[in-house]
Amino acid sequence: MEEVSRTFTIDLRRLGALRELDRRGSLARTAEAMHLTPSAVSQQLAALSRELGVPLIERQGRGVRLTGQARVVLQHADAIAAQLERARSELAAWGEGRRGAITIGSFSSAISGLLPTALRRLSAAHPDLKATPNR
Numbered sequence: 001m002e003e004v005s006r007t008f009t010i011d012l013r014r015l016g017a018l019r020e021l022d023r024r025g026s027l028a029r030t031a032e033a034m035h036l037t038p039s040a041v042s043q044q045l046a047a048l049s050r051e052l053g054v055p056l057i058e059r060q061g062r063g064v065r066l067t068g069q070a071r072v073v074l075q076h077a078d079a080i081a082a083q084l085e086r087a088r089s090e091l092a093a094w095g096e097g098r099r100g101a102i103t104i105g106s107f108s109s110a111i112s113g114l115l116p117t118a119l120r121r122l123s124a125a126h127p128d129l130k131a132t133p134n135r
């Protein structure tokens with residue numbers, strides 16, 4: 001295998017195949033879970049191995065086992081999956097109006113009596129919304 005590149009990219013679907021293989025223990029069960037053929041899973045893992053420049057699986061009898069490098073990748077894969085889930089959740093909250101930013105602008109004479117109460121209520125009802133002054 002070649003040296004690990006400083007600019008490598010990881011295909012998340014391929015990373016998912018590695019995570020499934022770790023969970024399921026065999027290419028056949030991984031393929032079934034992913035609705036793919038064992039050959040397709042094997043190809044995905046080979047491509048991920050090339051992307052990373054390290055061996056991820058090795059033959060063991062009629063099956064395969066994960067390498068030490070695969071275990072390192074899996075530690076990071078769990079963190080990546082968790083971060084992506086947080087991003088998905090935040091995007092969903094944004095789309096539902098529970099998260100985001102609002103900008104408030106007005107004449108000082110018109111807003112001075114209304115703004116403090118309105119911002120307190122808004123903050124209590126939607127703590128993830130951030131109000132910023134219009135400058």
